[in-house]
Every structure is written in structure tokens, then in C-alpha cells.
Amino acid sequence: MKRPFLFILPLWLGALVYIILSLFNGPNGFSAYRQMQQEIDIQKENLSHLQNLNVLLVGDMDALLYDQDAIAARARELGYGKLDENFIRIVGVPGSLQKTFNEGRVLKAAIPEFMPNERIRYIAFGAAAALFLSILIAELLRRQDEPANNGYRRPGAFFSRFGAGHPFRRP
DSSP: OOHHHHHHHHHHHHHHHHHHHHHHHSTTSHHHHHHHHHHHHHHHHHHHHHHHHHHHHHHHHHHHHHOHHHHHHHHHHTTOOOTTOOOOOOTTSOOGGGOOOOOOOOOOOOOOOOOOHHHHHHHHHHHHHHHHHHHHHHHHHHHHHSOSGGGOOOTTHHHHTTTOOOTTSOO
16 A cells, blocks of 8 residues: 555545534434424424314304304303393303313424534544554554665674674774
């Protein structure tokens, strides 16, 4: 493997780690997208419930606006009557006014859980730095093991093994 490419490899690894983490765990990644889709489904369900309730209430409102019998029936449910009218009220039996509407619920938009962009950058930088250091250490160890001068020994290396210096050099 060529040496310049070897030292560019950590940059590519850092970029790859950043892209992968951003794609899966980032603010706009798949995880946040899935959570937002679930939130949209919940909001749509609540909206359909509110629309059904709105249809019922519009019907009641139209009946009260345009139908005199509906107004009289609602007044009797509330305990009112005409001046010359007598009615019997049975205590303990709920009237028809006891029906209550579930007027929906207030839903706050949930914030999706994701890994902050700064943390993704730190992880990617750490991966690139770790690979760079490991390549640097491996390169230094390799250079220590290979002979100097491209395969040629330095002058006097043979004699230095035996404790003596170079034979032609003055002490």
C-alpha cells in the first residue's frame, strides 16, 4: 500500500463514521424520521376524533338554531319548562344531559430523540485520530525493523557488533 494513501485513510474513516452516525442517529436521521412518523400518526388519529366530534356538535348547534322542539327538549333536560307545564323529575336516574363529550386531548409535539451533531463529530474525529495514531505507530515500528540506506548497511555497522568502532576512524 502506498504511504500517502495510508495517511489519508483516517480522513476517509472519520468522514464515513460521521456519515453513518448522522444517517442513522443524527437530527435528520432514520431514527428521528421514524419517531416523527409515529407522532404524525398520533396527531392524525386525534384530528379525526376531533373532526367526528365537530360534526356532532355542528348538528346539535343547527338543531338548536332552527328547531323549536330541540330547544324545548334541551330546556327540559336542563330543568326548565313552560309556564303552564308540569313535569315529573325522578331523582337518581340520570337524564339525557349527562352525556359528555370527550373533546379530544391537547397533544404536544414530541421532540425526537437523537444523537447531537457535536457528539457525532467527536466520535468521528476520535475514530480518525485513533486510526491515524495506529498507522503512525505501525509505520514507526516498521521503519525501526528495516535496514537503513535502502538495504545497505552504514559503514562500520559490522564492527560495532563486536564492540569495536570503525577501523578507519580515529578515536
